[in-house]
Amino acid sequence: MIGIEDVEAAAKAIEGHVVRTPTVTSPGLSELLGAPVTVKLELLQRTGSFKARGAVAKLLSLTEAERAAGVVAVSGGNHGIGLAVMAGALHVKATVVMPRSAPERAVEVAESAGATVRLADDMAGAFALTDRLRAEGSTLVHPFDDPAVIAAQGTVGLEFAEDAGELTDVLVSIGGGGLISGVATALRAKRPGVRIWGVETEGAEAMSAALAAGGPVAVELSSIVSTLSAPAVSELTYRHVRERVEDVLVVPDSEAVQGVLDLAGHAKLWAEPAAGCLLPAARRIIAEREDVKLGLVVCGGNATPADVMAWADRFRG
Numbered sequence: 229m230i231g232i233e234d235v236e237a238a239a240k241a242i243e244g245h246v247v248r249t250p251t252v253t254s255p256g257l258s259e260l261l262g263a264p265v266t267v268k269l270e271l272l273q274r275t276g277s278f279k280a281r282g283a284v285a286k287l288l289s290l291t292e293a294e295r296a297a298g299v300v301a302v303s304g305g306n307h308g309i310g311l312a313v314m315a316g317a318l319h320v321k322a323t324v325v326m327p328r329s330a331p332e333r334a335v336e337v338a339e340s341a342g343a344t345v346r347l348a349d350d351m352a353g354a355f356a357l358t359d360r361l362r363a364e365g366s367t368l369v370h371p372f373d374d375p376a377v378i379a380a381q382g383t384v385g386l387e388f389a390e391d392a393g394e395l396t397d398v399l400v401s402i403g404g405g406g407l408i409s410g411v412a413t414a415l416r417a418k419r420p421g422v423r424i425w426g427v428e429t430e431g432a433e434a435m436s437a438a439l440a441a442g443g444p445v446a447v448e449l450s451s452i453v454s455t456l457s458a459p460a461v462s463e464l465t466y467r468h469v470r471e472r473v474e475d476v477l478v479v480p481d482s483e484a485v486q487g488v489l490d491l492a493g494h495a496k497l498w499a500e501p502a503a504g505c506l507l508p509a510a511r512r513i514i515a516e517r518e519d520v521k522l523g524l525v526v527c528g529g530n531a532t533p534a535d536v537m538a539w540a541d542r543f544r545g
Contacts, residue, residue, distance in 0.1 A: 264522065304327065322343040327454060333530060351458070371406060404458035484502075
């Protein structure tokens, strides 16, 4: 497992390559939820999500031979965007494998950054294709099962700990678990009294399933939230969450989409369902505990208006 020294080293390595995103209080969300809310705005990160941190950290760690071979990544959207843009900036050839359900914008941005995009029928197929490309010589940049990536994602938590006022509970969404593993590591060291909660959507419950089973297991994916849809977490991220996270809450897709609309309407933030799912989870925590001071990691904003309106119409019907 990584430690705070790994996160601090990652912060130094990626400085100048990524944005130190704002940490601000949100009067609108505080009024909506009935408790003080502070947000960490990773949707303002380069490439629109926290994924740029882990991608550039891994790219900077490669040997010359690995750089020359090119890199490959599997992604539901944001990791692919992050890798494509950061690889382009560092002049490293990149291939991104995505499921066909990935947001159209993610494919367009990755291609415009110079990456080759390969599409698979589903996320499990995307992981399988990535394995084949890796066997052919490409260097894997895993979205979460890599200590270097986890440590770099942990810089989100390091900045949050340094910049936020008083917090009692911090909510972080979970796909494969790289972000929450890193954030929990940083917060446990810098804010040891803060409770860290993971949030998943129904049909993308790989971490919940792992916690119930005592280790990573394959799950069937049905959530609309492709950026949270890992077919399984890794042993590495499972251990971090088991040891450093309070619990993992699961919310319906419909509530995650409503969360997107609430973030737009009350916080003036254009986020994606992977961030929108934090709001219904926050309501549960507020209902069960007193004197809550919430921190929300708004992980990304790579959803188009057409995407959001289509999801809203679907669940409204």
